[in-house]
Amino acid sequence: MKRDRNCSGRMILKNGFVVDPANGIESVKDIVVEGDLIHEVCDSAAAETGDYIIDCSGLEIWPGLIDMHLHVSDLFEIHTNTAYGAAEDGVTTALSPGAGNTFMAPALLGAEMDRGLPINVGVFLGAANILGTRLNENELIELFAGTLGQAEKEKKLSHNNIVNSTAQYAIGIKEHMGHFLLPDEKMEQLFTITDKANLMFTSHTQDIEHTLHLCDMAQGRNIHMGHANAVGCGTHGEAVWSMRQMVDLCRRKEVTGEFVTTMLREGGGSREGLKMTEPARQIALEALSEHVVKILVSDGQNQSTMKGFGDTRDNIPCLLELAENKVLSKKDSVALMTSNPAELLAQRTRNEEWKSRYGHLGSGAYANITVVEPKRKYAVYVLTNGRLVSFEKRYLRSGGKAGYWVSKFQTKKSMGIGELPMYDIK
Known part of the structure; x- marks a missing residue:
């Protein structure tokens, strides 16, 4: 029939x-x-x-693949085609880590989700923008906990009611040495906010010296190393030494890391992004086989304005090749973009729905x-x-309105923004 x-x-x-x-x-x-x-x-x-x-x-x-580091309409991105390309490549849940994301990011991307995206989406907010309002440290913690009063939001966060009602729906905060360098006292604030508000704290780990300093500052508090194999490209230090330092950091209990799929494949990366040296790539593969690093991400798409260091088209080939080359079993390889990120997100956000539903x-x-x-x-x-x-x-096209909003709170099937009427017709 x-x-x-x-x-x-x-x-x-x-x-x-x-x-x-x-x-x-x-x-x-x-x-x-x-x-x-x-x-x-x-x-x-x-x-x-x-x-x-x-x-x-x-x-x-x-x-469905969970891509914890996929630029979806953030920073310099000017269209939402990334979401559709990601869906074609098997991604069903994406966290967008733009270091330029402001408190308005959940409203803007949330509106796109309401109007119809084929993947579940969530965002990291840019660290510099988090600290750029009149809210003090305790008020920021209350904001992300969902307990900050409306009067305080209007006085110290924004005069935009949509921003004030959605700003809390972030998954974490992104620190980015490539776009801004924050003083240590600001970094300390970020560690305190993410620790007390149960947010992911992720860093742009391309400069190993910067990363070593951040991990020393962590003092047992959680930090996640974004595209950790970027240090193996040699842009900010000798590639092999930097890669070994990164792997050692990821052995710490409070430190987790992710590798970009494109960089792990033969060739070491994209000509539009960064390429790992072959010895550094082998160190990264060993870290995967030893389960020191348990997360893989794409970081972006070459067709996008904000390219990142990889491409969603490499996700499935990379997972299959890890099993074919006996770096990992098929089960452990698939886990790198399914159960492993779900478990980490549940742990960091204290939201068990990540493990029960994703x-x-x-x-x-x-x-x-x-x-x-x-x-x-x-x-x-x-x-x-x-x-x-x-x-x-x-x-x-018929599958466009499929995605939900994900955050440290429960899944939201609608952010209530995309359907807001623009005009009142009488």
């Missing part, structure tokens, strides 16, 4: 090889999707009248699913919250 792909019936992904690291599954299974949630994973799901069936024979079914294919999780052709190394089908948003690396 011919059916619309977004009908109200169930969707069943049949006969695919499921790789679900969080639930320890590596076998052929059926996955039943109802609405925006995964209803069941089983050996064989009986189809009912009205079900929409996708035959995944010969394909691998992964949890990064896995268990019953009750949001139906974020990436179906992979392992030989050609690309996403055949991509589902975001139960909606088919991409097929054969081609974005499906």
